[in-house]
Amino acid sequence: MIRFLHTRIRVSDLEKSIDWYCKYVGFQVLSRNDKSPAGNQIVHLELPGNSHTLELTYSPDYKVNVPEDLMHTCIGVDDIAAYCEMLEKEGEEVWPGNWREKVKEGGFRMAFITDPDGYEVEILANKRAD
Numbered sequence: 242m243i244r245f246l247h248t249r250i251r252v253s254d255l256e257k258s259i260d261w262y263c264k265y266v267g268f269q270v271l272s273r274n275d276k277s278p279a280g281n282q283i284v285h286l287e288l289p290g291n292s293h294t295l296e297l298t299y300s301p302d303y304k305v306n307v308p309e310d311l312m313h314t315c316i317g318v319d320d321i322a323a324y325c326e327m328l329e330k331e332g333e334e335v336w337p338g339n340w341r342e343k344v345k346e347g348g349f350r351m352a353f354i355t356d357p358d359g360y361e362v363e364i365l366a367n368k369r370a371d
Contacts, residue, residue, distance in 0.1 A: 255299035307359035
C-alpha cells in the first residue's frame with residue numbers, strides 16, 4: 242500500500258513559522274531535526290487526528306521566494322464563520338474580504354489565510370450548515 246505521508250515547504254524563519262502554524266492552524270510539533278543529512282533544520286507538524294504531516298524546512302543559505310498562487314494547503318473546520326472570526330480577532334487577515342457575506346449566503350464555504358512566507362492556507366467547512 243502506498244500512503245501520502247507529508248508535504249514539505251521551505252520557510253525563511255523556522256521559529257516564526259512553527260509559531261504561526263501552531264497558533265493559527267492548530268498544528269503541534271511532532272518531531273524536530275536540527276541537522277538533516279543535507280544540512281537543513283526540519284520540523285514535522287501534525288494536526289491531531291491526521292496522519293499526513295507538514296514538514297517545515299529551513300536552511301540559512303536558501304532564500305525563500307513563494308510566487309503568488311504557487312500552491313496551498315487546506316484544512317477543514319466545523320464552523321468556518323467562528324474559526325475565521327477567531328483568526329481576525331487574533332490579528333490574522335482572512336480573505337477574500339467579503340468572506341462573511343459569502344458564508345451567510347450559504348453557498349461559499351471557504352476562506353484563506355497566508356503564512357509568514359506567503360504560502361496560502363485554504364479553510365473549508367467540513368460540512369454544509371443545515
